[in-house]
Amino acid sequence: MDDLYRDHILDHYKRPRNFGELEPHDLERAEHNPLCGDELGVHIRVADGRIEDLRFYGHGCAISQAAASIASEELKGMELTEAATLDADWMLDLLGIPISATRRKCALLGLKVVRGAVSGDSSWPEQSR
């Protein structure tokens, strides 16, 4: 089996969780991956300082779509303050596959839009190790 396109990745790609629009929503953000033109956005509904619900929308490759889908399951219920500090390690650990330098931005685009929606930060998530 391919080490990148593992079953769980393909499963999340083909059947993404929490995809679509969320109306009404409190926070939103959409970004391009400048390398390929893919677009990913997020709608977040907030309650008590937590992410009550969220939806990703847009299009992209298996890696970016699966990453967003997997992240969405963890993000639901998370405090906004915590979501704002999530780093690249968090996302890459969740994905559980080896990500090469050329696919980093695919893997991190979902987290980037979430951080953007929550804190306005528009930088790419950094890796701490």
Added chain:
Amino acid sequence: MDDLYRDHILDHYKRPRNFGELEPHDLERAEHNPLCGDELGVHIRVADGRIEDLRFYGHGCAISQAAASIASEELKGMELTEAATLDADWMLDLLGIPISATRRKCALLGLKVVRGAVSGDSSWPEQSR
């Protein structure tokens, strides 16, 4: 003896013929050698369609000064129509020394200003062979 700095070159450099200003004059032209910033100009007095008298002025290296000096002796009395058509070969033959590509513009600057004064041509004299 150096093949470039022959006695006649050094002689013309140290004692340039027809140097200075010529007042009144009918034609004039001054140019920079873009490679070194040297400046050379010419004043020409015309009679009966011929160069009655001329003077070069400015400063430059031994090659450019000697070339102008040697040329000045040949140019006196020459018909303007002939002067306008002089090419690089004429000048290089007169100089009688091997001129490398890097010194071509030094050797041809005097002829260039004369051609400019006589015909308005501002191109560098071409070599026909």
Added chain:
Amino acid sequence: MPQAVSGLAPAGASLAVRQDFPILGRRLGGKPLIYLDSAATSQKPNAVIDAVADYMRHHNANVHRGVYPLAAESDAAYEGARTRIAAFTGSQAPQWTTVFTRNVTEAINLVAASWGRANIGPGDAVLITEMEHHANVVPWQMLCTERGAELRYLAIDEHGQLSLEALQDELDRGDVKLVSFTHVSNVLGTINPVADITQRIRTAGAISFVDGAQAVPHMPVDVATLGADFYGWTGHKAVGPTGIGVLHGRTDVMEAMQPFMTGGDMIASVDLFSATWNELPYKFEAGTPAIAEAVGLGAAVDYLSAVGMERVRDHERALTGYMLTRLAEIPGLTVVGPQDAGARSGLAAFTIDGMHPHDIAELAGRAGVCIRAGHHCAQPLMRRLGLAATARASVGIYTEAWEIDALIDALVAGRAVFED
């Protein structure tokens, strides 16, 4: 689905030049390197690598101002390369001037700034096409925005081709001052009828810029015959080094232009508050140029000439026909652009149902096959095609038919991963 042309490459057909390209002998992850991304950048023959190294090793000096013999060697190498490059593209006559730039992007920016700022104003229009690379889009957007002029797009038809009638209609509006278009599309592969287009532009009194980035490496190009006012291309796609591009321009037009960048080597003289410009082409080459890179590009055009551009074109046309035929075997695969390999250059951009192009290219890459995925710096075209991205395989002078077979195998295997 695309059809194969007659003159299909027999499986072994090649120009027998692979041994000249050292990188093609590499193995990556145990697999031979199969390089099908020549439209992004070409590989380099030993002749070019050695010319660059030899210049640095034996002849290096700054150009245009030294009187010592080493400087004369450097001058001769740099200016000799310019002369041979101009001859290679049929622009050696004095009516043409050949300027070195970093890449075709700089050539376009130069013309947009130096010609455009002086000649484009409110009420004027710049015409480009829907198939342009961003390099031939954004500089004109900037110019038109700055100058209050209008940017218009010539549409492509359903075969990915331009219509001369539509061009004529645009020109007949009377406000078009410049038309910039690509010789060959880097996504559709379309080869545009340049001479027919420039003739209409000239008749309308407008100026033409032709982006030759995807043409010069792949077919004979004669700038004088093509009749463009400006023709730009880029060295790294034409088996040359990075860091060097070419702008051929009509000398009379360039004489009237202001410089693009200013500094050393491009001046005649500098006073405290003003300066005068050196003659062409130096007026457009500010500062120490990319000398070793120009020398390398000189070696590249010598290499291409020795192989013969007619032969290169014939070989690549046959390969393209073969590629289109074999791609058609893959279910769900769609190629964009003209159907006829004779009307297109050596590349095929395609989609496969159910797979994102990034994943196609990733899986191909894991099998040793280098293809590109994305918008190919042509977002306006991608939107026109209704696509976010495509995968793209492209051939070069060194490509052979067995590499197309390897591509097909990789695509079939990649599809299987996504069908599981």
Added chain:
Amino acid sequence: MPQAVSGLAPAGASLAVRQDFPILGRRLGGKPLIYLDSAATSQKPNAVIDAVADYMRHHNANVHRGVYPLAAESDAAYEGARTRIAAFTGSQAPQWTTVFTRNVTEAINLVAASWGRANIGPGDAVLITEMEHHANVVPWQMLCTERGAELRYLAIDEHGQLSLEALQDELDRGDVKLVSFTHVSNVLGTINPVADITQRIRTAGAISFVDGAQAVPHMPVDVATLGADFYGWTGHKAVGPTGIGVLHGRTDVMEAMQPFMTGGDMIASVDLFSATWNELPYKFEAGTPAIAEAVGLGAAVDYLSAVGMERVRDHERALTGYMLTRLAEIPGLTVVGPQDAGARSGLAAFTIDGMHPHDIAELAGRAGVCIRAGHHCAQPLMRRLGLAATARASVGIYTEAWEIDALIDALVAGRAVFED
């Protein structure tokens, strides 16, 4: 006449690096090559030549958009070079952005266009100095003319040095928005007190640009400590390839700037009539960059670091002292610039009574000694000095004392020709 400094080079002193520079083994016209024109361009060590060739031979692919492993190698080579170059000049912190240009000339043109057009207007002044290279003069002339601003010159004193008091007077006028000055003069050799100057500029609320072309190759340079807003330099003088230069800039200042050139790689997205820009540094790198050249410059800074820039500076200072002492032996020879070798970089521009500098350089060249003659792209300075041209000898990391002796011999012999 200049005085020798203490710490004079013993005749054999050297950094023992000559075997790394293949061109230095050449003979021209039967004579060994003695290269004393490093201020025009430096020679290249094998480490640089091999890095460029190795990139082309084994790792070449376009950068930033490929997903296949070869593209990842190319990305890593290009971006790795950027990282090491930024570290070499002390600008690796995120407050600094490192952009690749063709040469320092382009770096200056970039800032003049992108920062200047947006920030300089009528009533504003740009301040430069009398000792600038044309690259640091003409772009500001063009900017001031276009924007209706004033260009002013900071004078040099009789030792060829700037006065901090005069600078302060200029800044106190309140209209100076940008000061651009050279770190080291390519004619006088003067090393300017950059940190003192930039501190005053910053206090006055103006922006500083430092031209590091003649500094980075010859002494430790720490951009953060020097405190300039922009610091540019050029690869070919720093044992690197041609076709590559560097602009370090304050990230916050560069964030606010519009792009210089536009096209591929520098965009975030392109619509039909507008585009958005990629993040720094890519916003300023339109089109396919000079990849092999950046890799070569990465190898160059590695090479310089391994030798050690403190050692380079010590060696060159000693050589300069020796050169000044020996030049003083020649009757009628006058060196321009500071008298003290400790206050100057490794070059000496000079005149000899009765000989034109062109003839000095020609005769030296015939003896195998490469020196430069002319205005050194500094005509405003030459006029200030009352000279049309000078000859200039300049040293590099590989220069040894016996080469200075050969220069002196050549000058003595040259004088004899003119004295006959």
